[in-house]
Amino acid sequence: MSVSYSIPTAARTWTLALFALAGCASPPDDSGDGTLNTTSTDSTSVADTSSSTTGSTTAVDPTTGPLTGDTLATTEELTSSTTAESTGVLPDDPGPECDPWTQDCPEGQKCMPYAGDGGPSWNALKCVDVAPDPDGLGEPCTVVGSPVSGLDSCDEGLMCWDVDADTQMGACVAMCTGSPDEPVCADPSTHCAVSGGGALILCIPGCDPLDQPCPDGDVCIPNPDDPESFVCAPDVSGPEGQTFDPCEYVNECDAGNLCLPPVLAGECDPMILGCCLAYCDITQPNTCTGQGLECIPWFPEGLAPPTLETVGFCGLP
Template sequence: MKRVLTTLSAALLVIACENSKGPELTGDKPPETAGDTSEGDSETGPDPDDPPVVTSAGPTTEGETDTGTTGDTTCSFVCDTTGGTGPDIQCDNWGQDCPDGQKCAAYANDGGFSWNALKCVPADAAGGEVGDPCTVEGNGVSGIDSCAFGSMCWAVDPESGQGVCVALCTGSPEAAQCAPAGTTCVVANEGVLNLCLPQCDPLLQNCESGDLCLPNPLDQSAFVCILDASGESGTTFDPCEYGNACDAGFVCQDPIFASECDPGAKGCCLPYCDLSDPECPGANQDCLAWFEAGMAPPGYENVGYCGIPQG
């Protein structure tokens, strides 16, 4: 049976947190599809090359998110931040080419809540290290925070204004690296975000603070903790446009995998399932293996998703 590329992990929506419960990756989620990508597979779902977008909810509008330009851009999942492909790209977040005492940081340049640009900001030599608590100046997408060079303040609480310092990826989009143990590189929002986020198990959904465990667009063998952008929807058979627009335990898939889904929707929230104990809610659905036989990384052998088998 051919494996159909379906997940919307490549289109993540990340929301900044000064005005919400935290940055959210949805649609971040260009993770590219996390299924089998072997030669001969067909792609029927939303374009897995759509870049992820990270946004921040507004201070007074519950559940509101800024989806940015995900799906409308010609940029692939990992965009070239040095060539000015995005708006107001003043520095290189991979090369960190700002003057001494400064760092290249993602921010929102349009008054919105989605990181969409890069600029040089002060980097406190005594700033917080990775894992330390941090604060932001102004709001969660200002780009100015108390974290040291090589990190940014992430998952900022809207009430306290505090978050945690996370590392930026090093290397390049083609050869990304993360120093902190247990993390993997996620690139989102047309390349202005390059973050080392925790890896996780999609069956356990073992992320902290209510984050979602979704496939990583840069590394299809890894799953990563991403902010929840589902709002009041995101459960079984709900429509979705981004990888992180479904609740924990669900993944945004092509509607062809459930007869209960809206066939006109861009995606549909369907649950992960355990191949060793398969249970699925839809008519004629099976628990389909996420990885090709023999290709699952250690510990992920039982990861599946609910769907109608495609011939």
């Protein structure tokens, strides 16, 4: 899912636009074999929306659209002015790619995602030196030059996340372990979120979109790597993000809203990439605002995980 950073507040010059929309967020499908799956696409036009009957309501799959991918980016331009004195690692030319799941770099180094094309998104991997006296899980940390440089002060298996614009400091979060087929997060309150074509693998706090138990400045969005979970990601909406506002990324809407294809509401401009629509509780179906909008279940009937059975979104049936 292509994602980009924006500047939601003066306190942050970059934020995680986790789970970019290019297939937009999509509710899980019933694949027919008891498994769940999500879809993303790089198409440039809005595709027809499919639906499956779930009793008296319809579980709409608002997947396809001109929104793509799984790439995280930042609007902060990469700079070479910041030195690596604070971490002991230098932003020199990367060596061969590495595997973040196995951390197969030489001793004293770690496998890190970075912007391999010099752009604003994590899309490649490289070995970098682990900082002397590195910061541990949950501890404050610093980045070098840019959040997408691949250089930070965290220990092996950790990455500096949610960086403050003024201080260039964030907190070390765990990278997923296990494998792409069986990702593992040691903290049961987090979920593995994979983006950037598999370059970025992070254990992100889970949440309930109807309760929004995320830290201030974060929003609750679907996890593209695990259709049974929602995760917290920084709100990149800035002054926009209200219901029916345009958006490009799943976390570009205010808390309580989700960026979905504009075909799901008549109030949305059909020419935009995405449109902010509200989450809703399917047990309270008359809460949606907008002409003809109904509370549509996020999960097909019988496939919602515990505590998320009533999650829905406002859209055209």
